Amino acid sequence: MIQVQFMKPFYTKLSDSKLRLVFAYQYFSITKDEEIFHFIPIEGKEMIVDLNTMQVENLSEVFVFQRGNRFVRLPLYQLLLVSNVHEYLTPIIENVSTQIKPSQVEPLYQFDEEVEGIVRGLVEENLSRLIDNALESRNEALFHDLMVEKAKFTGGYAAS
Numbered sequence: 001m002i003q004v005q006f007m008k009p010f011y012t013k014l015s016d017s018k019l020r021l022v023f024a025y026q027y028f029s030i031t032k033d034e035e036i037f038h039f040i041p042i043e044g045k046e047m048i049v050d051l052n053t054m055q056v057e058n059l060s061e062v063f064v065f066q067r068g069n070r071f072v073r074l075p076l077y078q079l080l081l082v083s084n085v086h087e088y089l090t091p092i093i094e095n096v097s098t099q100i101k102p103s104q105v106e107p108l109y110q111f112d113e114e115v116e117g118i119v120r121g122l123v124e125e126n127l128s129r130l131i132d133n134a135l136e137s138r139n140e141a142l143f144h145d146l147m148v149e150k151a152k153f154t155g156g157y158a159a160s
Contacts, residue, residue: 001082001083002030002031002032002074002079002082002083003030003031003032003083003084004028004029004030004031004083004084004085004087004088005029005030005031005036006027006028006029007023007027007028007029007085007088007089008027008028009021009022009023009027009092010022010023010024010027011024012092012096014051014096017050017051017052018048018049018050018051018057019048019049019050019051019093019096020046020047020048021046021047021048021049021092022045022046023039023041023045023046023047023063024039024041024045025038025039025040025041026038026039027039028063028065029065030065030072030083032065032072035067036067037065037066037067037070037072038065038066038067039063039064039065039066040064040065040066041064042064043061043062043063043064043073044058044061044062044063044064044076045063046058046061047061047076047089049089049093051093051096051097054093056076056080056089058076059075059076059077059080060075060076060077061075061076062074062075062076063075063076063079123153124150124153124154127146127149127150127153128150130142130146131143131146131147131150134146
């Protein structure tokens with residue numbers, strides 16, 4: 001198993017809702033088979049975290065660790081799966097999250113009155129068409145059910 005021995009970003013940058021963590025020599029080390037390997041920035045050197053979803057975005061980035069003349073190459077997704085990197089990453093993200101204003105992070109879902117108005121109009125039109133079809137087919141039970149449904153939807157009153 002791979003254990004993170006030390007992990008401290010050399011540089012952090014917050015832009016919009018993305019947090020970039022850049023690592024350099026001596027700022028990241030892992031233990032594999034009881035041997036310490038130190039990070040070397042020859043391939044990947046940064047993690048990009050989306051603060052809205054709290055997900056690491058650049059999972060294909062390859063981190064390289066060295067001990068003497070031996071190297072360990074780990075794609076970021078694998079490092080996240082097989083090590084305790086979350087224990088080190090979580091406090092870093094939480095520290096940055098407490099420093100930013102809520103307005104800097106976009107909500108996952110935004111309320112859009114125009115879209116909701118269009119959807120409400122379409123649902124009302126559909127209910128009206130279904131009511132017309134129930135009347136044409138002389139299906140009184142369906143007609144009453146649809147009128148109750150329309151009343152619930154529009155906030156009106158319908159006799160049952």
